[in-house]
Structure formats: structure tokens, C-alpha cells
Amino acid sequence: MSMQVGGKKGGAMADINVTPLVDVVLVLLIIFMVVTPMLSSGVDVKLPAMKTAEEEKDLGQHLVISVRDDGVVFVDRDEVKLDDIAGVVNAERKNRPLLLKGDQRVTYKQVRDVLDKIHADVPATDTILLAAEKEKD
Amino acid sequence: MGIRVRGGKSGGMDEINVTPLIDIVLVLLIIFMVLTPMTVNKMASNLPPLEDIPPPPEPPPDQVMVAVYDDGSVALNLAPMTDDELAKAVRRKLFGKEKRTVFVDAHPNANYGRVVRVMDRLRESGADKIGFAEMKEEGPARLLAGQSLTPVAPAVPPAP
Numbered sequence: 001m002s003m004q005v006g007g008k009k010g011g012a013m014a015d016i017n018v019t020p021l022v023d024v025v026l027v028l029l030i031i032f033m034v035v036t037p038m039l040s041s042g043v044d045v046k047l048p049a050m051k052t053a054e055e056e057k058d059l060g061q062h063l064v065i066s067v068r069d070d071g072v073v074f075v076d077r078d079e080v081k082l083d084d085i086a087g088v089v090n091a092e093r094k095n096r097p098l099l100l101k102g103d104q105r106v107t108y109k110q111v112r113d114v115l116d117k118i119h120a121d122v123p124a125t126d127t128i129l130l131a132a133e134k135e136k137d
Numbered sequence: 138m139g140i141r142v143r144g145g146k147s148g149g150m151d152e153i154n155v156t157p158l159i160d161i162v163l164v165l166l167i168i169f170m171v172l173t174p175m176t177v178n179k180m181a182s183n184l185p186p187l188e189d190i191p192p193p194p195e196p197p198p199d200q201v202m203v204a205v206y207d208d209g210s211v212a213l214n215l216a217p218m219t220d221d222e223l224a225k226a227v228r229r230k231l232f233g234k235e236k237r238t239v240f241v242d243a244h245p246n247a248n249y250g251r252v253v254r255v256m257d258r259l260r261e262s263g264a265d266k267i268g269f270a271e272m273k274e275e276g277p278a279r280l281l282a283g284q285s286l287t288p289v290a291p292a293v294p295p296a297p
Contacts, residue, residue: 020156024163031167041177048253052260053178062177067249099179104250108205108243112272119184126186129179132253 041099042066043074048104050132062099062129063092065118069103071110082113086121093122101131180260183268201230202270203259204277205243209251215280220258228262239264244276 042064065085066074073080075088089098098118102111119125196202203223204212212218213226231237239259243252256267270277 016152016155021159024160028163028167032170035171047178048250050178050180050253050257052257053180055176055178058175058177099177102249102253104248104253106249107245108247108249108252109245109272111249112243112245112269115182115184115269116272120187125184127181127183130182130253132178132180132257134176134178135257 041076042101043068043077045069045101045103046105047101047131047133049135051135053132053134055134061096063089063094063096064099064101064131065089065114066101067103067106067111067114069105071106073114082117085114085117089118089122097129098122098125099129099131180256180267182256183266185269185271199230199234201227201239201264203227203239203241203255204279205241205247205252205255206279207244207246207276209248211255212277212279215278217280220255223255224258224262227259227264231263236266237264238266238268240268240270242270242277243272245272245274246276 041058041060041062043066045066045068064076068074073082073085075085075092078088080088100111100115115128118128200214202214204215206212210217211220211223213223213230218226227239231239241252241256241259259267
């Protein structure tokens, strides 16, 4: 979009009131600052890289379970104890597929314990999605 | 879209009110940025069945069981190998099979990132379904020093 104003000889531009512009820009800035951390579901973890991962838009269609590098488990953004996880997942699930975001620095057992707890007490969890970072080759 | 305003000689534009234009453009910008969703990358993993099914005394001969040990090394059906050898061997084993399932048996203390990495290689090698084996406290079975695998078909067929 381009706009050309040929002032030439005619009277110079009277000063533009930039106050509304600044208002809007600042509001934008605030909106982005608030929204950006919320864009990716779940808590922020360092995901393992994969070449074969399937890419999909993140529209909040998964119930995200995260295992942070210190081993703390989260359902969405709420910290849960390992023993309570099945109950929380059952309550929050609302028919969504489960996506597990495990930090690449944790041990296999830390992830597997979460998977097994969920598998034991949440119906239809024979298959659980594991989140990964897409590795460019 | 181009707007061209010719002031000419006469009176000239005093001021164009650009504020509504900027408002709209910026609101558009917001809308687009909000609508541009993040992406999520994922793979499916399968967990062992809950019921205690007694394991068959002899695993099926074509079963592909990949072990990941706590030191990050891998083995295919007990035979230790490097990642590249594993990828090749699994590709060979899965070639032409209808059900291309691979089981991953990892040591509890193995690094999760490493396990996912191995699963990624398996998928690259043609595995379409990856199942986790039951996790054992002591980790996957390992060949002891001096122990050798039960004889399998020789890699190179003897010359006639």
C-alpha cells in the first residue's frame, strides 16, 4: 500500500496528530507481549529434535502434558504430582488427544512413569503423541 | 493500492487524516498475527497393553526389538551396533513387511532425548509404528562379555 501526497508548492503539511498512532502501537505491543508466551501450549521445555515428526498447527487441540528438565510434571500449565496425574488428565481431557512434551534432558524413566500412570487410569491412551522439535535437514 | 493526491497549484492539501488508515492497518496486522498459529511437531508412540499377557516363550523370529542402554548405546535384538548400522539393519528387516512395527526397550536412566533420537532413526528406516516395551528396572537385556548370540543365518551366504 503506498500513498503519495504531492504537496509541491502548496502549504506545508500541518502537523499530524500522532498520539492515536502511538496509542495503538503501544496497545499492540502489550497484546503481543501478553500473547506470545501463551502461543505454544503447555510449559516451555527443550524438546528433542526429530526429522520425521509430523507438523500440525497448534490450535489447542491437544491436552498437553509436560515434563520439565527438573522432572516436574505439568498438565497444561498447572503443576501436578505424579500420583494425581491420571485424575487431572481425566478431568481436563474433554476428548482431546494427549500430547506429551518431554524435555530432552530428562531420563526415559521420568517420561515413561508419566506415560504409564496415564495409560493405567485414563481410557483410550494406547497411543500417546510425543512432541518434538522439527529438525531441518 | 495507491492513492495519489495531486495538489497542483491551487490551495494544496492542508492535511489528510491518516489516523484511521493507520488504525485499520494496525488492527489488520494484529488480526493476522493472532491468526497465524504456532505449529506443533509430534509422533505417535504406543504403550504396551495393560493386561498381563504372558509373553510368548520365544519371541517371534521377525520381531524387531531395539534396546537403548543407559550409556546411550543401542542394540538390535541384543546385537550391539552403531546408529547407522541400526538404521540399515532395521531397514533390511522391515523391507517388504506389511506390519512395520518396531519395539523400543530403553533403560530407565537412558536420556529421553536420546531415546527419541533413536525412535526418529527407526522411523526414517521405515518403521510406521513404534511401541514401547515394558520398562524393566534393570534395563534391557544385554549380552554379557563372552556371550554370543544364538546362531543366526550367516550374513554372507557360503559360496557354492
